[in-house]
Amino acid sequence: MKxxxxxxxxxxxxxxxxxxxxxxxxxxxxxxxxxxxxVTANRSERKMGNVAVxxxxxxxxxxSQTGSLRIQDILQEQTGIVIVNSALGTSLNxxxxxxxxxxxxxxxxxxxxxxLLDGEPLIGRNAGILKLxxxxxxxxxxxxxxxxxxxxLYGSEAMAGVINILTDQPSKxxxxxxxxxxxxxxxxxxxxxxxxxxxxxxQFFLNRLSTDGYDLDxxxxxxxxxxxxxxxxxxxxTQELSSKLQLLISLRNYDAKQDNNYxxxxxxxxxxxxxxxxxxxxSAFAQFKWLLSPNSKLxxxxxxxxxxxxxxxxxxxxxxxxxxxxxDQSVFKPEIQYEKNRPGKSQYVAGFGSNIExxxxxxxxxxxxxxxxxxxxxxxxxxxxxxxxLIAGARVDKRTDFDLHLSPRLALAYKPNGHWKFTASAGWGxxxxxxxHMYLNFYNxxxxxxxxxxxxxxxxxxxxxxxxxxxxxxxxxxxxxATGLKPETSFGMHVGAKYTSGRLVAxxxxxxNNISNLIDVYALPFTRSNGLxxxxxxxxxxxxxxxxxxxxxxxxxKHVKLSGGYQFLLAKDKQVLENIDNGMLYKRDPISLQSSLxxxxxxxxxxxxxxxxxxxxxxxxxxxxxxxxxRAVYRGAFGFMDKNGNNIIDNDAEMTPGYWMLNLAASxxxxxxxxVQIGAENLLDxxxxxxxxxxxxxxxxxxxxxxxxxxxxHKLP
Amino acid sequence: xxxxxxxxIIAAIAIVFTACQKxxxxxxxxxxxxxxxxxxxxxxxxKPFAFFGFKDSALVANSDSTTAKWDFGLRLTTFxxxxxxxxPGKAGVIMQDxxxxxxxxxxxxxxxxxxxxxxxxxxxxSWYDYNALSHAFIPKAGxxxxxxxxxxxxxxxxxxxxxxxxxxxxxxxxxLLYKFQYAYQPSGSNSx
Numbered sequence: 001m002k003x004x005x006x007x008x009x010x011x012x013x014x015x016x017x018x019x020x021x022x023x024x025x026x027x028x029x030x031x032x033x034x035x036x037x038x039v040t041a042n043r044s045e046r047k048m049g050n051v052a053v054x055x056x057x058x059x060x061x062x063x064s065q066t067g068s069l070r071i072q073d074i075l076q077e078q079t080g081i082v083i084v085n086s087a088l089g090t091s092l093n094x095x096x097x098x099x100x101x102x103x104x105x106x107x108x109x110x111x112x113x114x115x116l117l118d119g120e121p122l123i124g125r126n127a128g129i130l131k132l133x134x135x136x137x138x139x140x141x142x143x144x145x146x147x148x149x150x151x152x153l154y155g156s157e158a159m160a161g162v163i164n165i166l167t168d169q170p171s172k173x174x175x176x177x178x179x180x181x182x183x184x185x186x187x188x189x190x191x192x193x194x195x196x197x198x199x200x201x202x203q204f205f206l207n208r209l210s211t212d213g214y215d216l217d218x219x220x221x222x223x224x225x226x227x228x229x230x231x232x233x234x235x236x237x238t239q240e241l242s243s244k245l246q247l248l249i250s251l252r253n254y255d256a257k258q259d260n261n262y263x264x265x266x267x268x269x270x271x272x273x274x275x276x277x278x279x280x281x282x283s284a285f286a287q288f289k290w291l292l293s294p295n296s297k298l299x300x301x302x303x304x305x306x307x308x309x310x311x312x313x314x315x316x317x318x319x320x321x322x323x324x325x326x327x328d329q330s331v332f333k334p335e336i337q338y339e340k341n342r343p344g345k346s347q348y349v350a351g352f353g354s355n356i357e358x359x360x361x362x363x364x365x366x367x368x369x370x371x372x373x374x375x376x377x378x379x380x381x382x383x384x385x386x387x388x389x390l391i392a393g394a395r396v397d398k399r400t401d402f403d404l405h406l407s408p409r410l411a412l413a414y415k416p417n418g419h420w421k422f423t424a425s426a427g428w429g430x431x432x433x434x435x436x437h438m439y440l441n442f443y444n445x446x447x448x449x450x451x452x453x454x455x456x457x458x459x460x461x462x463x464x465x466x467x468x469x470x471x472x473x474x475x476x477x478x479x480x481x482a483t484g485l486k487p488e489t490s491f492g493m494h495v496g497a498k499y500t501s502g503r504l505v506a507x508x509x510x511x512x513n514n515i516s517n518l519i520d521v522y523a524l525p526f527t528r529s530n531g532l533x534x535x536x537x538x539x540x541x542x543x544x545x546x547x548x549x550x551x552x553x554x555x556x557x558k559h560v561k562l563s564g565g566y567q568f569l570l571a572k573d574k575q576v577l578e579n580i581d582n583g584m585l586y587k588r589d590p591i592s593l594q595s596s597l598x599x600x601x602x603x604x605x606x607x608x609x610x611x612x613x614x615x616x617x618x619x620x621x622x623x624x625x626x627x628x629x630x631r632a633v634y635r636g637a638f639g640f641m642d643k644n645g646n647n648i649i650d651n652d653a654e655m656t657p658g659y660w661m662l663n664l665a666a667s668x669x670x671x672x673x674x675x676v677q678i679g680a681e682n683l684l685d686x687x688x689x690x691x692x693x694x695x696x697x698x699x700x701x702x703x704x705x706x707x708x709x710x711x712x713x714h715k716l717p
Numbered sequence: 718x719x720x721x722x723x724x725x726i727i728a729a730i731a732i733v734f735t736a737c738q739k740x741x742x743x744x745x746x747x748x749x750x751x752x753x754x755x756x757x758x759x760x761x762x763x764k765p766f767a768f769f770g771f772k773d774s775a776l777v778a779n780s781d782s783t784t785a786k787w788d789f790g791l792r793l794t795t796f797x798x799x800x801x802x803x804x805p806g807k808a809g810v811i812m813q814d815x816x817x818x819x820x821x822x823x824x825x826x827x828x829x830x831x832x833x834x835x836x837x838x839x840x841x842x843s844w845y846d847y848n849a850l851s852h853a854f855i856p857k858a859g860x861x862x863x864x865x866x867x868x869x870x871x872x873x874x875x876x877x878x879x880x881x882x883x884x885x886x887x888x889x890x891x892x893l894l895y896k897f898q899y900a901y902q903p904s905g906s907n908s909x
Binding site for chain 1: 760762794795814817818833835836840841842846847848851855857859860876889898
């Protein structure tokens with residue numbers, strides 16, 4: 001019955017809790033009656049209404065009301081969350097973006113948002129982007145999105161924020177089955193089982209998804225998205241070892257296979273190449289929760305995850321291997337966390353751990369390891385009769401290859417009365433240079449350029465020179481002892497206000513992020529012997545993102561709820577602004593081809609950012625088990641690629657026009673066990689084969705749900 | 718075919734101009750000769766450079782690569798100027814930021830030469846942005862090249878308008894089309 005994007009809402013929570021009971025009560029955020037708990041904002045359980053940093057919460061109910069099987073579809077309906085294509089690979093006309101799509105938050109690229117599953121990081125990012133399609137939606141309990149630098153708790157990558165996807169916990173006996181059928185011969189089947197027997201809890205989830213993919217441009221050989229099938233499985237077991245000690249074990253397995261089938265040129269003749277990409281992601285998580293006293297606990301956690309991706313194509317005519325790549329990443333993360341609660345006075349959380357990562361990929365120079373040690377601490381005080389919450393926290397990270405990095409955060413929330421809540425937060429974020437920045441060793445055989453990571457640069461240049469593959473006379477001495485990259489850093493601020501009164505909930509927020517030491521690609525001053533460039537990475541950029549956001553929701557009648565959100569965003573490069581002010585930046589007229597100076601008005605900002613984005617939703621829900629949910633999401637025009645010779649976005653020809661996505665789903669519960677849902681996504685049939693090949697045209701789906709719930713025989717702990 | 722025809726006309730005009738100026742003693746600015754041309758430029762290091770001479774306003778035959786008939790040469794994105802390591806001429810170049818139409822005086826000194834084959838007057842990558850995704854070589858806007866020509870006695874200003882791949886069949890292009898605009902001052906004056 002309710003949706004999304006409320007930063008510190010308890011009204012939301014109340015709606016969710018009581019929606020089923022058809023008692024629509026709007027209470028203020030102070031009475032503490034809410035039981036919905038979020039864990040991501042403070043790395044420990046907090047009532048949603050008490051959180052001092054911006055949090056979006058997406059409930060299981062909302063996910064089920066959208067009917068979507070793709071987490072990115074659900075995320076993009078939240079205010080300030082935009083699903084963007086990787087800036088890399090956007091020009092491969094008619095082919096899917098090989099780097100996929102990710103989450104842009106506060107105007108920052110997908111690489112700067114930490115994505116967690118049950119609090120642990122997902123690995124296997126390709127050029128900074130984590131393929132969200134890897135996650136099934138059927139077992140999601142809730143999604144928590146924390147906006148703003150969160151490195152003080154989560155370390156590297158949490159520069160724009162954190163998305164924590166929490167999956168179902170073992171609960172009362174429940175057997176669920178879902179059949180999903182959608183356009184493009186898409187089939188999904190889901191089986192879930194949960195039970196608690198004495199002191200043991202179990203939760204099992206299995207999902208298979210297959211599709212024929214789709215083709216947006218029949219003139220190009222092959223499909224835009226090739227057929228694939230995914231398997232997703234999860235098993236969670238909880239065991240009460242004693243009244244004070246609980247064990248949680250979670251095992252996860254993802255296994256995907258996708259066809260590769262496209263046209264290449266072999267010996268200057270067109271040829272068809274085909275093969276497969278197989279992906280696996282397997283993780284194991286164990287946690288001991290030790291209740292030291294009623295108000296303090298200790299967690300011991302161990303997490304292991306391994307992601308592999310193997311891809312090949314053979315020439316159809318000869319069967320010979322044309323290309324193959326492999327990628328194998330794993331992480332081991334032991335951690336200890338302590339929590340102390342002084343009810344009504346303060347809460348304290350601290351922990352330490354390490355992150356040991358390994359990577360072995362065909363495009364990287366050999367097998368590489370990185371280890372990070374970290375420790376974090378945060379205290380939260382409740383002052384002025386609990387009207388004021390103050391939070392101070394910090395984390396230190398020490399990775400083997402760079403100096404100790406400190407990330408503090410301060411936040412406060414003030415609730416003067418039952419209607420208003422004001423928040424302010426400031427935090428420092430960072431993102432450590434990742435494996436590709438350091439160890440990439442990539443030669444594009446078709447085009448002829450090289451891209452080398454900083455740690456391998458000196459060695460590779462020497463090798464190239466010895467093999468005579470460098471421009472003659474190139475002076476590589478400056479690169480012999482490559483200096484390491486520094487972490488990218490950010491400082492972010494957010495101020496917000498929230499008003500709750502009767503049927504209305506309104507929220508406003510202003511944010512600003514300054515990012516320094518951005519890592520960017522640059523060309524070395526000499527070339528390969530073929531005359532084509534050699535690229536590497538360096539810390540150069542300074543950018544800022546700033547904007548405003550607003551959310552409104554209004555209960556129009558007993559059955560109808562309206563909600564909507566808007567984000568205004570500016571994201572600019574400080575160096576570009578300086579160059580414009582100094583009269584050093586020119587543009588070329590697309591028709592006359594003559595140059596002229598760029599003005600501040602011309603400069604749109606960083607590519608891929610929409611100045612305006614908004615969403616509007618109508619939810620209709622009856623007491624008799626019928627609901628209909630309509631969502632409209634608008635993504636405003638955004639910069640695509642420079643065309644006029646200044647490397648910035650400064651005219652309409654360089655922009656992708658804005659577009660709407662309209663989605664509708666309706667469901668009806670039949671009896672106590674069956675629910676039927678039908679829906680359509682992208683009702684306007686918007687497509688953009690070149691720049692947004694990830695958007696299929698209009699699709700329809702039908703879901704059949706069967707839920708067998710039995711009253712629990714055992715008391716929940 | 719059409720291009721060649723244009724070349725011929727331009728060359729003819731240029732010859733007329735230069736013929737007139739042979740007797741000029743002091744360099745008095747006359748209206749500069751302006752033109753827009755397109756050069757077809759090879760990729761491959763095994764293929765010849767495309768040489769261009771401002772004076773004749775024409776592509777210079779490869780057989781004349783060791784003469785002072787050409788001022789600059791291009792292969793892929795490598796610019797040569799006819800001096801030292803690259804040729805017998807005295808050509809030099811200065812790259813300046815600004816608007817082509819309003820930069821009307823060539824600097825009288827400070828010209829860079831092709832000192833050695835690895836230390837060229839125009840550094841590769843200094844005048845374009847290579848987009849590794851679209852593989853486009855986009856000439857930077859607002860870059861004006863001032864040339865002192867191979868004879869060491871004349872000035873030209875030039876700007877690149879566009880660089881595009883020549884139409885191709887097969888896996889990859891092998892030639893680039895450089896479209897550029899220039900003004901040549903036949904009098905020997907450095908004003909345009």
